[in-house]
Amino acid sequence: DFQYGQRELDTIEVFVTKSARANRIACMYVRCVPGARYTVLFSHGNAVDLGQMCSFYVGLGTRIGCNIFSYDYSGYGISSGRPSEKNLYADIDAAWQALRTSIEKVSKITSPVLIIHGTEDEVIDFSHGLALYERCPKAVEPLWVEGAGHNDIELYSQYLERLRRFISQELPSQRA
Numbered sequence: 001d002f003q004y005g006q007r008e009l010d011t012i013e014v015f016v017t018k019s020a021r022a023n024r025i026a027c028m029y030v031r032c033v034p035g036a037r038y039t040v041l042f043s044h045g046n047a048v049d050l051g052q053m054c055s056f057y058v059g060l061g062t063r064i065g066c067n068i069f070s071y072d073y074s075g076y077g078i079s080s081g082r083p084s085e086k087n088l089y090a091d092i093d094a095a096w097q098a099l100r101t102s103i104e105k106v107s108k109i110t111s112p113v114l115i116i117h118g119t120e121d122e123v124i125d126f127s128h129g130l131a132l133y134e135r136c137p138k139a140v141e142p143l144w145v146e147g148a149g150h151n152d153i154e155l156y157s158q159y160l161e162r163l164r165r166f167i168s169q170e171l172p173s174q175r176a
Contacts, residue, residue: 023081032061049077071095118148
């Protein structure tokens, strides 16, 4: 259920892009804050789609003072294809390219990466989050949410606190 009004609906842009593997990828850009300095590229969990996440994105973006850009993986929502590791990589590349070409200055910056992962994730093992952190050259201090699973991580208070610190302190310090 969408818990917001027409004003919030007017801030949401939904479109489809194409992945390198020829799948249609549904994208959603939520302009949560007028003149926001940052946009978060949000990869949602695998038990939901953009329609189910829309209210969450509006609330999250408003709370952290950023716009939110997200996409549905191949085989989710209205995105075509089937979920697979290869499709997932192509999906994130397609989403990133769509974001870069639709926000004027994004293509000119290199952003730090914040990785957040629950230690009790029953779908994507914690070791995957750790491996991403270790291999990502632009990764900042990650957040490992003790006890969080795959579908409840955003309910932990440190989730929002860490996002706020990343946006208010770490992103601005990278631009200097």
